[in-house]
Amino acid sequence: MKLSSRFRYGLRLLVDLAVNYEKGPVLLRNIADCERISKKYLEQIVITLRTAGLIGATRGSKGGYFLTKDPRKIKITDIYKILEGPFAPVDCLDNPKICVLIRTCATRKLWAKLAECIEETFGGQTLVDLLKK
């Protein structure tokens, strides 16, 4: 089980924005260089985050991206849901219909437990909690 780089990159981007919170918008180019990520890939990720309302943008010179709310109020679990999807490690947990074998499935409970544990690991942590290190 690996985290998607979509989520990893997105999270790091948000950390960068958190550092610069209230210091004005941050250039995507800078983040891409700093984090060694393709700027074009970041653009895609940024769209998702903007649609979700986590970040805003201003265009033109002196433009860039910024958090729309206090990083103390942005939970890691929210970011996870947006970029990584549901916590369930298998699709059939949330959509029992897609599996014919639900009744006899010996592993279902284990997957549910796994989903819980992942969510709990993030606990109530927010973006600022990541900065404290």
Added chain:
Amino acid sequence: MKLSSRFRYGLRLLVDLAVNYEKGPVLLRNIADCERISKKYLEQIVITLRTAGLIGATRGSKGGYFLTKDPRKIKITDIYKILEGPFAPVDCLDNPKICVLIRTCATRKLWAKLAECIEETFGGQTLVDLLKK
């Protein structure tokens, strides 16, 4: 974060073998039909499990696959390592060299915590623990 179907299928296959433990070898064809999995894909998975020493096989008519040891002694974590790989949700946890940003990485600790939690979820559970349901 999703589990690979490689691991899910492999685990279900092992559960089937556990049910038939000491009742003689099980046909791959039967498992494939039962579990609605491509037999050819199962063949690949089975090779890995056999190489790892978890299962054995006999060819020819009346042949098939079987567990090489008591299902009470086969831990889920072992199967995970064989089919899914390390518990770390990112590669840089086990191989710090592959990432240039280790020193400044704000998320590293979180990933370590996640790896632990995944391992602990499986706890000491074995194949038979899955059957009890």
Added chain:
DNA sequence: TAATTTCCCTATTTATTATATATATTACCC
């Protein structure tokens, strides 16, 4: 010997991930 089944090698399809290209739109500043 014939039937059955694993074993093994290779090819193909499909899906996901990541990067690249090109153009349009917006905002700032002189």
Added chain:
DNA sequence: GGGTAATATATATAATAAATAGGGAAATTA
């Protein structure tokens, strides 16, 4: 207003991984 710098958007391409498929060799049973 015009130039420049940045995001916005759509699409194409490349790279990688996941899953399926084919065919035949080797072993086992009867």
